[in-house]
Amino acid sequence: MAKCAEVVQDILRGMLRERLVDEVVAFGRGLTGSDILPLFITDEQDIDRIVTTSYCPSSLAKLVARYGDRNKKMAIVVRSCDARGLVEIAKRRQVKPENLYLVGIECYGVVREKRGEVYIFADKMEVDGEMMPLDEAALSPNCRRCEYPVPTMADISCRIEPEGDCLVTVNTEKGKAMLATASVPVQDAPPSDVAAIKERAARWQEKDFGDIKRMEPGERLDYWLSQFDRCIKCYGCRDACPICVCKECCLEPDRGLIKGGEYPPETLFHAVRLTHVGESCVNCGQCEAACPMEIPVSKLYHMLSKEVGSIFNYEPGLDIDSLPPVSMVDEEDLLKTGVDFG
Amino acid sequence: MVRFVPTICPYCGAGCGILLVAGNGAVVDTRPWSEHPVSEGKLCIKGYNAHEFIYHPDRLKTPLIREGDSFNEIGWEQAIKLVAGKLSETRDRNGPDSLAFMSSSKCTNEDSYLLQKFARVVIGTNNIDQCARLCHMSTVVGLGAAFGSGAMTNSIADIEEAGCVFIIGSDTMSQHPLVARRIVKARENGARIILADPRRIQVSRFADMHLRHKPGTDVALLNGMMKYILERGLEDRDFISRRTEGFEALEQALADLSLDEVEKITGVPKGEIEAAAQLYAEAEASCIIYAMGITQHTTGTDNVLSLANLAMLTGNIGRPGCGVNPLRGHNNVQGACDVGALAEFLPGYQAVADEQKRKAVAQAWGVAELPASPGFTAVEMMNAAVEGRVKAMYIMGENPMVSDPDIGHVEQALNALDFLVVQDIFLTETARLADIVLPASSWAERDGTFTGTDRRVQRLRQAAEPLGQSRPDWAIICELAGEMKAGDSFAFSSTAQIFDEMKKVTPQYAGMSFARLEQPAGLQWPCPREDHPGTSILHVEQFTRGKGKFHPVVYRAAAENPDKEFPFILTTGRIMSQWHSRSMTGRSPTLNAESPEGYVEINPDDARKLGVADRAMVEVRSRRGTVQTRARVTDRVAAGVVFMPFHFAEAAANRLTNAALDPVAKIPEFKVCAVALKTVK
Ligand code: SF4
Ligand code: SF4
Numbered sequence A: 001m002a003k004c005a006e007v008v009q010d011i012l013r014g015m016l017r018e019r020l021v022d023e024v025v026a027f028g029r030g031l032t033g034s035d036i037l038p039l040f041i042t043d044e045q046d047i048d049r050i051v052t053t054s055y056c057p058s059s060l061a062k063l064v065a066r067y068g069d070r071n072k073k074m075a076i077v078v079r080s081c082d083a084r085g086l087v088e089i090a091k092r093r094q095v096k097p098e099n100l101y102l103v104g105i106e107c108y109g110v111v112r113e114k115r116g117e118v119y120i121f122a123d124k125m126e127v128d129g130e131m132m133p134l135d136e137a138a139l140s141p142n143c144r145r146c147e148y149p150v151p152t153m154a155d156i157s158c159r160i161e162p163e164g165d166c167l168v169t170v171n172t173e174k175g176k177a178m179l180a181t182a183s184v185p186v187q188d189a190p191p192s193d194v195a196a197i198k199e200r201a202a203r204w205q206e207k208d209f210g211d212i213k214r215m216e217p218g219e220r221l222d223y224w225l226s227q228f229d230r231c232i233k234c235y236g237c238r239d240a241c242p243i244c245v246c247k248e249c250c251l252e253p254d255r256g257l258i259k260g261g262e263y264p265p266e267t268l269f270h271a272v273r274l275t276h277v278g279e280s281c282v283n284c285g286q287c288e289a290a291c292p293m294e295i296p297v298s299k300l301y302h303m304l305s306k307e308v309g310s311i312f313n314y315e316p317g318l319d320i321d322s323l324p325p326v327s328m329v330d331e332e333d334l335l336k337t338g339v340d341f342g
Numbered sequence B: 001m002v003r004f005v006p007t008i009c010p011y012c013g014a015g016c017g018i019l020l021v022a023g024n025g026a027v028v029d030t031r032p033w034s035e036h037p038v039s040e041g042k043l044c045i046k047g048y049n050a051h052e053f054i055y056h057p058d059r060l061k062t063p064l065i066r067e068g069d070s071f072n073e074i075g076w077e078q079a080i081k082l083v084a085g086k087l088s089e090t091r092d093r094n095g096p097d098s099l100a101f102m103s104s105s106k107c108t109n110e111d112s113y114l115l116q117k118f119a120r121v122v123i124g125t126n127n128i129d130q131c132a133r134l135c136h137m138s139t140v141v142g143l144g145a146a147f148g149s150g151a152m153t154n155s156i157a158d159i160e161e162a163g164c165v166f167i168i169g170s171d172t173m174s175q176h177p178l179v180a181r182r183i184v185k186a187r188e189n190g191a192r193i194i195l196a197d198p199r200r201i202q203v204s205r206f207a208d209m210h211l212r213h214k215p216g217t218d219v220a221l222l223n224g225m226m227k228y229i230l231e232r233g234l235e236d237r238d239f240i241s242r243r244t245e246g247f248e249a250l251e252q253a254l255a256d257l258s259l260d261e262v263e264k265i266t267g268v269p270k271g272e273i274e275a276a277a278q279l280y281a282e283a284e285a286s287c288i289i290y291a292m293g294i295t296q297h298t299t300g301t302d303n304v305l306s307l308a309n310l311a312m313l314t315g316n317i318g319r320p321g322c323g324v325n326p327l328r329g330h331n332n333v334q335g336a337c338d339v340g341a342l343a344e345f346l347p348g349y350q351a352v353a354d355e356q357k358r359k360a361v362a363q364a365w366g367v368a369e370l371p372a373s374p375g376f377t378a379v380e381m382m383n384a385a386v387e388g389r390v391k392a393m394y395i396m397g398e399n400p401m402v403s404d405p406d407i408g409h410v411e412q413a414l415n416a417l418d419f420l421v422v423q424d425i426f427l428t429e430t431a432r433l434a435d436i437v438l439p440a441s442s443w444a445e446r447d448g449t450f451t452g453t454d455r456r457v458q459r460l461r462q463a464a465e466p467l468g469q470s471r472p473d474w475a476i477i478c479e480l481a482g483e484m485k486a487g488d489s490f491a492f493s494s495t496a497q498i499f500d501e502m503k504k505v506t507p508q509y510a511g512m513s514f515a516r517l518e519q520p521a522g523l524q525w526p527c528p529r530e531d532h533p534g535t536s537i538l539h540v541e542q543f544t545r546g547k548g549k550f551h552p553v554v555y556r557a558a559a560e561n562p563d564k565e566f567p568f569i570l571t572t573g574r575i576m577s578q579w580h581s582r583s584m585t586g587r588s589p590t591l592n593a594e595s596p597e598g599y600v601e602i603n604p605d606d607a608r609k610l611g612v613a614d615r616a617m618v619e620v621r622s623r624r625g626t627v628q629t630r631a632r633v634t635d636r637v638a639a640g641v642v643f644m645p646f647h648f649a650e651a652a653a654n655r656l657t658n659a660a661l662d663p664v665a666k667i668p669e670f671k672v673c674a675v676a677l678k679t680v681k
């Protein structure tokens, strides 16, 4: 049985029933138990399909920006990176924050390659009902580098415990109203201990970024060029990215920047997206998960946003009022991050 | 509110899973489908834009009838009456073999199955074929002879297990990108990659070796590799003796071969051939991947047989990470063949000439008899039309006016017919020549099954209602059959019902049903029983035909070679963002914008000699025709070779190509012909 889905389902059902929201956006079961698909729900009956497993095949933030009606009230089940993505999208005026009701789920990582029904906790994991020590190698690479397990920017935040309890924290006034409609008793949760996660994130950032930063400049260039040699310009990375919400994208052939029909595309293709997304990357990993050629793109973007963020003292996705230092990223900043290709 | 409907990409044979995004009764977008075992949440640019042509204004919404040079709209009832009347009349007056049917590798299994049944049962002819004839018939025939089954031996995901991947005649990165991904992953796991291709395609950027042989010299190259393997004793004697027959004949045939001679024929240095042979033979598991660069030759069957020889010689069959893996072009070219849309085969590759099998199928269909002699194949149909032997033709979802070789000849054939019906989603170049045009609904608007290149039978799911008055192809065929008093054999009201009948006469599909296919992975054939899990690797214990059979092959030159008048070899192919005749991609703004027009790739040395500048207009001329197109000066092609994508009607490479056929598979030689080039003022 899907862990704690009942509590989350109950909160969402209540919100739909009381017309607090018009629509619910979450992940749910598809053709089979292991098939997880995004769901846009307006009918209470479909709430049963919602799952809370540690497997998220796409960025709900992006899907809301792409298919949602910004004038409708929407409840969205979010992990931290989804919530941060939505904050960045709101800054770009693609969603109206007042219309969003965010039901957060604390997230200690999701798996990229599914092995069954998986739940990830701070130091253990459950696979098809069996508890075992956490295998960090099973986590999506961006998740290993993630230091934000708790979706503090969501209106409420649910913590799923290994034993099966669901502890709910209210973060905003809106959150109070959301919980008022729930018919299950909700407990107030003590703050989560995120020290272990911060340690893990630091360790993996050091490994992933350090490996690249320690390369000689020429070697580093060769590394990225050889990765981009495989690019087939599917635009999958852009289409998965919650930051890339432009109606007209500079990467398209009619914009005159990147030649159409050339594979691999010029390195500029990646450099342009990098400068555009740069400081706002929320490390959701969706670009890399979408890349058919296994190019470690999210490593590159995360690294850049970290570097630039430390220069400008900017952390994307946390605060809606702090605007990204857009257009402040120039070649010199790129150089500092070690992404000094072409 | 949007819904995410899991279905299958309509472009290539990789068979990726996609989610069609449907909102307000229409399809609005395409997203990747994570749980799908082939694509795993990734797609290529074609898959991402699969929805773009669905509502193009050119979609046919009503049946059309020719009036002089233009078309008028007519109602369905009238259209069906007219078509049924004409088909009956032609059959009664000139005999069943004066009609010919062209099915489609783009349509569903259910569509192709019904059209071949219609041809055989209602009309009484085996004149049914489709474009598999033009792409992989040499695979069906060649691997059929060597192994007993003409399909990809292993699975797409299985390529990751290979220790060596040998890619020959496949531009995998652009034509089967989600198969190429597995090659990338194999390489990350330590596999060595050998590419054999006349062009410097994207795979060459990360391949360990690139053998750049001259177009049409594959047999020589492969024989050279086998010769070296035997010389060095790298063959798998145990496998050869336990699992195969005919080895001595191969040994004899190779005895006198000299690698110096091979070097001369192929243009590949002897040392490279040896190194490639060694890599391939010594890896724990070696996997061969090929596509139309192997099959579309007058020696197509020989090429395929040579690959089968190479794999058997080294014991690379029946285990994970090895095998002989043809990548089928269209989304459902595998399925169209499986279900019998072929002139010489009933469903399940049961030869029409085999009396016992024919009787069994006739019985299952409730008819007294079925036509016994093989019908006209795709190119033969056109010849027969020119000769007046075929009077009426029914073309479902194909566009031979762009995709066949020697289009001038196709045009002559179609114009010579008394009656031409074209059933399609657009008014294609072919449909413009029709007497009646029937509007079909698109793949997003219906249910059914597609069979991917790795024999994976998968469910298509309807995401929106058919546009205008368009109807699914199978439903149109049922109507026609009813009008021709054969309604009893065509009383289907759903694709599930058609599938249930189809599996009874298609042994490979016997254990499948729509209910069992209701899972992201579908089922891979053979799946003989209801409790059978499907088959990811063929020929594990024994070959489908029992023992694998070596067929010694001697190198033959291409049908047409460069000479003084036509000094260049023209080879043709496809490019990333376009698809075949562009009837879909040309109407998908995102895809078309990538490469909106045709071109010819010319090596810088040749360009200099000819005085051709990059992007200048050139005239390309062969014995069959002339086209003008833009030059792309690039070292992707070697000196003496030029390449043209065949998608573009206004610069149609197939006005130039040679319709010379492989003697067994009847596949035309798209990949080699001789041309002359000159600048256009
Ligand atoms: S660049 Fe990649 S990791 Fe960063 S926000 Fe975009 S999709 Fe997520
Ligand atoms: S790459 Fe740049 S222009 Fe394109 S969508 Fe992303 S941010 Fe916008």
Ligand code: SF4
Pocket: A230, A231, A232, A233, A234, A235, A236, A237, A238, A287, A290, A291, A292, A293, A294, A295, A297
């Ligand atoms: S997803 Fe990968 S292959 Fe596709 S455009 Fe991005 S980097 Fe290139």
Ligand code: SF4
Pocket: B009, B010, B011, B012, B013, B014, B015, B016, B039, B043, B044, B045, B046, B047, B048, B175, B176, B177, B178, B179
């Ligand atoms: S690889 Fe083939 S099946 Fe997959 S998305 Fe691309 S065209 Fe479609």
